[in-house]
Amino acid sequence: MACDVYRDKLVEYxxxxxxxxxxxxxxAHLDQCAGCRAELRDLRETLSLIAQIPAPEPSEAFWQQYLREIRQKAERVPWWTSALRRWFATLVLRPIPAVVVAAVLVLGAVVTWRTLTERPTMPELGSLDLTHQLLITQDLExxxxxxxxxxxxxxxxxxLIRSRAIEGSRRAA
Incomplete structure (x- = not known):
């Protein structure tokens, strides 16, 4: 059983x-197991014989077919790539309208932001009666x-933070 596990690891070894x-x-297993040592020796011999065999050179037909397949794969583009290219091309061809649209969007965002963050103005105290003036004054106070x-x-x-920092620096010193 153990030999099977070790024999599977001989090539990696x-x-x-x-x-x-x-x-x-x-x-450690090879030191004790003659069968696995013989298997390792046979594997070394086999691999050295295989290494001596020259690798065949691919034919011209192989290279032509290979290049044709690469070109076909390169020409195939996903649908979204061509859609993005068309969209960017329209932006490049029409830069002035795009800039105008961007400026309008920015202006709209600024106006909206200022409107939402603006505080309501207080009414003139002179236009309110005395009771309202007192209430507003008290609220202000x-x-x-x-x-x-x-x-x-x-x-x-x-x-508190300063005193703790001073104590910490005194302790560290």
Whole structure:
């Protein structure tokens, strides 16, 4: 049973393509198994005889047929390749309309973006009654205080990070 496994690996062994672990196992087996050693010797002789046989040169007809097949394969292009070529050719032949379309698309995108990101304007305080003015003023004060608190929290976090960095550098030193 083991001989069958090792005999299947003899060609790889002779070609130097066997992995190191399997090579060591095979060599250990060859040291103990006369049958596999004889098989290896016969295989070496056979391969050396085969190597002495000159390789036949392909005929002129073979080369002509081979080149014809290569040309046929090169001429066959997928349908999408020709479609892409036609599409790019129309862009190259008509660059001005393409540039105009691109400019219109960019302009439309910019206008849309600005419209979506623009904040609504506040109405003039003079046009509102006193109650609405007070509410808006209070809301504005609350928003300003919230921004101040957020800045304060950021400063506290900065101090904490800074103190940890100083402690870390002291420990490292």
């Amino acid at each position: 002779l070609d130097g393509e066997l992995i190191v672990a399997m090579r060591a196992d095979l060599e 609350v928003l300003q205080e919230m921004e101040l608190l957020e800045e304060w929290e950021l400063l506290e976090e900065w101090e």
